[in-house]
Amino acid sequence: MAKVRILPDRVANQIAAGEVIERPAAVIKELVENALDAGATRIEVEFRHGGRSLMRVEDNGSGMSKDDALLALERHATSKIAEAADLDRLISYGFRGEALPSIGSVARLVIRSRPKPGGEGAEIAVDGGAVTGPRPAPGNAGTMVEVTGLFRTVPARLKFLKSDRAEANAITDMVKRIAMSWPGVSFTLAGSDRSTLELPATGDDSEALIARIAQILGRDFRDN
Numbered sequence: 099m100a101k102v103r104i105l106p107d108r109v110a111n112q113i114a115a116g117e118v119i120e121r122p123a124a125v126i127k128e129l130v131e132n133a134l135d136a137g138a139t140r141i142e143v144e145f146r147h148g149g150r151s152l153m154r155v156e157d158n159g160s161g162m163s164k165d166d167a168l169l170a171l172e173r174h175a176t177s178k179i180a181e182a183a184d185l186d187r188l189i190s191y192g193f194r195g196e197a198l199p200s201i202g203s204v205a206r207l208v209i210r211s212r213p214k215p216g217g218e219g220a221e222i223a224v225d226g227g228a229v230t231g232p233r234p235a236p237g238n239a240g241t242m243v244e245v246t247g248l249f250r251t252v253p254a255r256l257k258f259l260k261s262d263r264a265e266a267n268a269i270t271d272m273v274k275r276i277a278m279s280w281p282g283v284s285f286t287l288a289g290s291d292r293s294t295l296e297l298p299a300t301g302d303d304s305e306a307l308i309a310r311i312a313q314i315l316g317r318d319f320r321d322n
Contacts, residue, residue, distance in 0.1 A: 108227045111173065111203035119200050121259060122149025122248060123268035128201070129243050130276055131191035133157035135178075136241065139283055139299065143273055146290040148265030149248060150256075156242040161213040164220035164232040170209075171224060173199045198243075203227045204255070205248045211241040226251045266293045274314050281310035 119125055126143060133141045136159025146152040162170065169175045178190050201207050202224030212219035212235075221235035249255040259265060270293045277285045277295075282302040287295035300309040312320035 108203065111199055111227055119197075119204060119248075121268060122153060122265050123272045125149065125153055125201055125205075125245055125248065126155065126269050127272050127276070128197035129153075129155035129245075130273065132197070132243075133159055133241065134276075134280060134283065135190045136160045138240065140286075141283060142286045142288075143269075144288045145266070145269055145293075148259070148262035148291070149245075149269055150259065150262065150265070151246060153245040153248070154242065156240065158238065158240040161217065161239050161241055162209075162211040163213050163217060164222070166213075167209050167211050167220055167222050168229075168232060170198050171202060171222065171229060199224075199227075201245055202229075204252050205250065206246045208244045209241065210235050210237055210244075212237050212239050214239045263291060266291045269293070270295065278307075278311055278314055281306040 119128075122145065126145070126149065130141060130143065133155060136157060138157035138159035140158045142154075142156045144152070144154040166177075173196060178188065179185060198207070198209075203226065206226075207224040208221065209223075210219065210221040217239075219235045219237045220232040222229065222231035222233075224230075249259075260268075266289050269289065270287060273285060273287050273295060277283070277297050281300045284299040285295060285297040287293060297310070297313050300306040300313070308320055
C-alpha cells in the first residue's frame with residue numbers, strides 16, 4: 099500500500115481552518131474585513147453564547163452575484179490578486195481566499211448576497227464542507243453571512259475555547275479595534291450576553307477619528 103496519499107478536500111479544508119479560525123473572534127474578524135473590502139458603510143454583528151451557537155455579520159457593501167458567491171467558497175478564490183506581483187500592491191484585507199471555505203468546513207455557513215445595483219439575490223449554504231444552492235433569496239443589496247455550530251464537525255477544537263463570557267469579550271474587543279480604524283463606517287454589535295455597541299459613523303477626517311476613539315474609549319481619553 100502506498101504511504102503517500104492526497105488528502106481529501108474536506109480534511110485539507112479542516113486543516114486550513116486551524117490556520118485561519120482559532121476562536122469565534124477570528125470568524126468575526128474575517129467576515130467584518132470582507133465587508134469592509136466590499137465597501138460597506140454599515141456593518142451589523144450579532145452573536146450568541148460567545149459565538150459558539152451563532153455569529154452573523156451583515157453589511158451594505160457591493161454584494162455578490164450567485165456565481166461569485168459560489169466561487170468565494172472555493173479555496174484560494176479571490177478578487178484581490180491575479181498574480182504574484184499584486185502582493186506588493188495590496189491595499190485590502192484578506193486576499194488568499196481561505197476564510198469562507200475554512201469556516202464552512204468546521205461549521206454551518208449561510209451566505210445571502212445581492213449585488214449592486216439591482217442584481218438578483220442568492221443564498222448558499224455550506225455544512226461541514228458540503229455546499230447546497232444557490233437558490234433565489236430576496237433582500238437588500240449587500241451580504242449577510244451566518245455561522246452556526248462552530249467546530250461541531252471537529253469537537254476536539256471545542257475544548258480549546260474559553261467561557262462564553264471570555265469569547266464574547268474577545269469578539270467585542272475585535273470589533274472595537276477594527277471600528278477605530280474605520281470612523282466612516284457605522285458598526286452595531288449585539289450579543290446574547292448583553293455585549294452591545296452602537297457606533298454611528300463619524301466621518302473620514304482626523305476629527306472624525308478622534309470622535310470614533312471617544313465613542314469607544316470615552317471622552318476622558320479624548321480630552322486628555
